[in-house]
Amino acid sequence: MKARLTLTLNGDAVDLVCDGGDTLLEVLREGAGLTGTKHGCELGECGACTVLVDGEPALSCLLPALECDGASVTTVEGLGDRRLHPLQQAFAKWGGSQCGYCSPGMLMAAKALLDRTPHPTADEVRLALAGNICRCTGYQDIVDAVLDAAGSR
């Protein structure tokens, strides 16, 4: 069953057509061509698909797309407004991205944290990002990057 879906996607109003069973992740990657959002498990276990839905971090692999009708969705493509977001600058500087596959989800979860808590402690960063698995960095450089972006380092 095809259905229509309206989103405010990275600030732009878009109309998309999707299957009734599509997840938001599928619609973003295949319908909207935004491949920056990644998939690591399709079961809500790894955090790679994290996007912001109405400002809150959400696992797009678990969200039925039609439930997001009318919502504002921000993906990694909408993070920096033509320039790198401070989080992206800090990830580049600290080596917070090695293979980079977790980075889009990690960045969006970090943005949600900083929107809520502009100057987090290291433990607050770890807690906020605990649902985002990274297999390369050992996390230390990611925490340093988020603290740096927040001016807390």
Add this chain to the structure above:
Amino acid sequence: MSGRGHNLPPTGVIGAERPRIDARVRATGQLHYADDLSLPRMLHCRLLRSPHPHARILSIDTRAADGLDGVELILTGEAFPVPYGILPISQDEHALARGKVRYVGEPVVAVIARDERTAQAGVDAVVVQWDVLPPVRDAIDGVGPLEHPLYGEPGTDSVHKAVSFDFGDVDGGFADADRVYDDCFDYAGNTHLALEQHASLAAVTEHGRLTLWSSTQVPHYVHKALAKVLELPEAELRVVAIPNGGGFGGKSDIFHHEMVVAKAAWMLGRPVKIALRREEVFQCHRGRHPVQLRLRTGVKEDGSITAMHLQTLVDGGGAGSYGVASTYYTGSLQTVTYEIPTYRFQGCRVFTNKAPCGPKRGHGTPQPRFGLEIQLDKIADDLGIDPAELRLRIVEHDGAITANWMRVVTIGLADCIKQVVKSSGWNDKHRKLPRGRGVGIACSSYLSGAGLPIQWNKMPHSAVQIRVDRSGLVTAYCGATEIGQGSDDVLASCVAEVLGLRSTDVRVVTGDTDLCPVDLGSYSSRVTLMMGNAAVDAAVHARNAIAEALAGVRGVPADQVRFFGGRVLLPDGDLSFAAAVKLAEVAAGPIGSVGWYTPPKPVARYKGGGVGPTPTYSYTAAVVEVDVDEDTGFIDVPKIWIAHDIGRALNATLARNQVIGSVYMGLGEALMEEQAMRRGRPSGHGAWVHRGPSMLDYKSPTHLDMPPVHVDLIERPDPEGPFGAKEVGQGPLLPIMPALANALYDAVGVRAHEVPITPDKVLKALARQRAGKDSTFGDRPFPDGVPWPESVRVPTPADGGDGRAAEAGDYAPGQGSKA
């Protein structure tokens, strides 16, 4: 051939801390991985995988699937008569199973359709009739005659490879010992869990040639396998390694799905893509082998080692993969850290009905290292020697050739040990912390690239081509594969350093068999040393070509032309690099160059001595601190200190990232990660399915589990490495598991001889301890009945040997030196 770049004037790139050249694109989500690719008219592939660990395929009925709207092609094993395998001696896999299946998840049928859902519906509609066979569950189950071995005739065993070596007079060495330690260890298998699931896209591209884009660490070997399986000339095939979303060894084999989509695209003339689901990645596996170990070591009262005897029983899973190499690797690097004058190694790999094991970060060496470093801790304890001091007493030295003929070039291990002792406050902590808290130390070593290629030949292991455009753009081409570790940055920075540019001034084109000269791939920690040396070689040639052309134009000696800061400096003034290139092109034509690297010939000349040699070994020492909750068995790790002998850090930021990432992965292996199998339904096959092929059930450390890591890089340039560099991506993983086990003992007096060291095991051990019983766990006896072959006797350097095995009767142990 030795390392390049040592005598060049420094230009400020090498050694600095700096963001990698691709840091920005990685932080923006705009780096494309294999599943991010799509092409017009692209079809999708799904695979029917075996639900049984061991079964004969009686029939495959694809009629219902064929009739589905949108299904374009169905393939079975009939389409793939030609076998393949990463090792020339283990050509035992088919893209789709023929006749029987050997593990849960082995691909049997491929359905190619207009979208993934239709392809999956096709897979679901295929009916396979199976004759379920009893599985070989563990290595020891497969060593005797079997009615149904995985390979071979009924009545044969399931042993894949068994080897025995005596290096020197081992029995004499044990006779000389004051004490002999004899311990068994049990190392669980675990998997890479790269966050990106494997994906591949194949298409017939320009001029009717077939191209495969894949998340692979080894495009060169995939290229060769593809040619073999599709029966097409290599020159008509192109393999492009797309930047991997993590590899860790998990994408360094040749995979069924790569062969399948290539064949389908070739048959249909349309692009075909596959993206594996997480469960399928667990089934592809090629991860850490489960290994049972027995380690006997003879020592003098002063701690010096007189003899070592290591036995490994290696659970291989259902395919050969890298397994012959893995078997040798369980023994070969045991000798390169400490002085071990005589050494007996016996290794046996057995096929079992489980997902195939292969190379994971450390490939075959973390398991015996775990045993050795724990046993040293026991020896130190018994002899009343501090464990750090014991290691310092017996550490190998620069230029050593070990009993098994491994050549040590530089060894910074003593410096590593001293550094972690100092940084961790070891002397104030070991045996001095209150019960429940403890510290442990362990050391390790790893290759800076395998000394021999997987498919033996005499050609270079790595080659780099450089093109210098008149715009001033420098492009470096190399078959090396960026898997996240930063190989593109190493390539750019080696070239930039020589040409006096910034690393970001150099564009790199990598991992493409059409465009790039061969590099063997991202495995065995070979890229920095081998590609780095090739890159410096190529860059020096390009630099000399520019310098000679300018020298001719300006009438100055070529050796007075210098390259620095993006400019070319001449005695009579300086030019921008681009202006210099233009002048050079006028005088000498377009500037281009090639460079290459072939490792030194190993000194080991016995059969089997090809596994273990490397241009130079890296060394690591680590101290792990633990805080054990005796009510829950939970181990908290407050901090880890690690020092790594890297020779020279080409990019200090990347090097530290690699060390911390290795520590993280080692901590996961130590505490929680396990490719665990469980008994299936008795009504089915009765045995051996994955306990939880998902990221929730396969526990790996999160942000909350990861302690701070204090990293020290020990930099003493090694003559074999580019600018002195050694590897950093694998070695620092190895000491973490034994250091943690040793810390557990320091904290609560419990010896862990297995990983993962989970709270339930710790709790049981503490209960046994309270009951006054032996609290050691994981030390089940090494099984009898392993069919060891007759030992190959190899005289050691001290015996006056020449690296070859002795002819039968030519070498009598105990004769001493022949020299």
